[in-house]
Amino acid sequence: MNFNFLSPVSDLVLAHNELLSQQALGRKLRIHSKQKGIPDLEGVSIALIGVLENRNDHNYIGEEFQLNEIRKAFYALFHGSWNTIIADLGDINKGESVEDTYFALKTTIAILIEKKIIPVIIGGTQDLTYANYRAYDALMPMVNIVNVDCKFNLGDSAKPIKNNSFVGKIILDQPYNLFNYATIGYQTYFNSQEEIDLMEKLYFEYYRLGQVSTNIALVEPVLRDANIVSIDLNSIKSAELSLNQKYSPNGFDGKEICAIARYAGISNKVSSFGIYEYKPSKDDEITSMLMAQMIWYFIEGVNYRVKDDDFIDENTYQKYITLVEDQELIFYKSIKTGRWWIEIPFLTEVNNKLKRHTLLSCMHQDYLDACNNKIPDRWYKAFQKNCI
Incomplete structure (x- = not known):
């Protein structure tokens, strides 16, 4: 080297x-x-x-x-x-x-x-x-x-x-x-x-x-x-x-x-x-x-890093689905760590550069906001970047 x-x-x-x-x-x-x-x-x-x-x-x-x-x-x-x-x-x-x-x-x-x-x-x-x-x-x-x-x-x-x-x-x-x-x-x-x-x-x-x-x-x-x-x-x-x-x-x-x-x-x-x-x-x-x-x-x-975001094994996470302004939002919660992610379905294989960003880290509060019909700010900005 x-x-x-x-x-x-x-x-x-x-x-x-x-x-x-x-x-x-x-x-x-x-x-x-x-x-x-x-x-x-x-x-x-x-x-x-x-x-x-x-x-x-x-x-x-x-x-x-x-x-x-x-x-x-x-x-x-x-x-x-x-x-x-x-x-x-x-x-x-x-x-x-x-x-x-x-x-x-x-x-x-x-x-x-x-x-x-x-x-x-x-x-x-x-x-x-x-x-x-x-x-x-x-x-x-x-x-x-x-x-x-x-x-x-x-x-x-x-x-x-x-x-x-x-x-x-x-x-x-x-x-x-x-x-x-x-x-x-x-x-x-x-x-x-x-x-x-x-x-x-x-x-x-x-x-x-x-x-x-x-x-x-x-x-x-x-x-x-x-x-x-x-x-x-x-x-x-x-x-x-x-x-x-x-x-x-x-x-x-x-x-x-x-x-x-x-x-x-x-x-x-x-x-x-x-x-x-x-x-x-x-x-x-x-x-x-x-x-x-x-x-x-x-x-x-x-x-103290923990690998908890692959979501391959259904026994390691919980999945929550909400509807906000006609937009289906899918959340994942790691059972191991309690950390949350939100799915970004529009970042698909059409844009291969963004394929790895299909899951966005978030907080439990973002899920609670979605349940109250409020789109999480991080999700919205990621969506808008994909539309630029």
């Missing part, structure tokens, strides 16, 4: 790791080091990758950064009751150009996903999500992206890509593989009305910060359908972060962002997970520890 793009974990971090308890996570990882090279990936389920690229920050001033403090915080945490084998593959350094970094990240992610290893990307600027998305070009026909962010990041696709305007490039660049884009935790005052209107016009999903904070379980179905989850640290309120990282007094708290990370891990479809917009500073311990805990909760979720 070609992992030539990856540089090893620093000796400073490895020396720190040697001082940790034998029960610490860092002592159980397979780590890319100068002495031993790339570790054996046989049996590995999750691989950490740092990406030291921040040149597309719209406020870029040329500062360099590293991810040592995040690794030290993560290594010092204790292992959960997991069977998951984890590797730390080191960092992708800045390429000659940003496009070179994109190519390195895209190639590395594609290799890992083909080996059924989930890459956990630590950035760097959030435009790296574009490279993550392009890694799927040869892997699957349609991709769902969930962005945990206070902004939509749509931008003008005609202008050069930046960390606050990369989604427009994802939408408009060929090949067209994007099925759904969802933003969790957006704050209205950070988004123009034109962007809000465009999200609605494209039938993308968006969940306000207040909605999610009131009921964190609201985002579980959209994360269950995601392939790529991208988290912008600017979605977290400044009180939870170190000095250089502070952005807004409003945002998710530590408990909420870790719950979102765990939902992402539990999803059987999430095959890459990234945390972006890290800006290290001397006052760095809080951000590093929060990122370490987010990664920990994602791994916790992956360890």
Whole structure:
């Protein structure tokens, strides 16, 4: 396998790791080091990758950064009751150009996903999500992206890509593989009305910060359908972060962002997970520890994944049929986990690209709404996307 793009974990971090308890996570990882090279990936389920690229920050001033403090915080945490084998593959350094970094990240992610290893990307600027998305070009026909962010990041696709305007490039660049884009935790005052209107016009999903904070379980179905989850640290309120990282007094708290990370891990479809917009500073311990805990909760979720959505065996699910505005809606409930799905009968073999989306994750509330003659919002948007 070609992992030539990856540089090893620093000796400073490895020396720190040697001082940790034998029960610490860092002592159980397979780590890319100068002495031993790339570790054996046989049996590995999750691989950490740092990406030291921040040149597309719209406020870029040329500062360099590293991810040592995040690794030290993560290594010092204790292992959960997991069977998951984890590797730390080191960092992708800045390429000659940003496009070179994109190519390195895209190639590395594609290799890992083909080996059924989930890459956990630590950035760097959030435009790296574009490279993550392009890694799927040869892997699957349609991709769902969930962005945990206070902004939509749509931008003008005609202008050069930046960390606050990369989604427009994802939408408009060929090949067209994007099925759904969802933003969790957006704050209205950070988004123009034109962007809000465009999200609605494209039938993308968006969940306000207040909605999610009131009921964190609201985002579980959209994360269950995601392939790529991208988290912008600017979605977290400044009180939870170190000095250089502070952005807004409003945002998710530590408990909420870790719950979102765990939902992402539990999803059987999430095959890459990234945390972006890290800006290290001397006052760095809080951000590093929060990122370490987010990664920990994602791994916790992956360890407790349950395959409950094939619906082949009639003894494993319950089927419910409702009639809403002359439209027959068919729901499925997993007996094993209690999770719900809704059938989308119009996504048929006529459109082979969308064939895999015939079941859409939903909540019990969506079934209750259907019983009260209200069409679920997620179902409606999926239907409209098929009609565009």
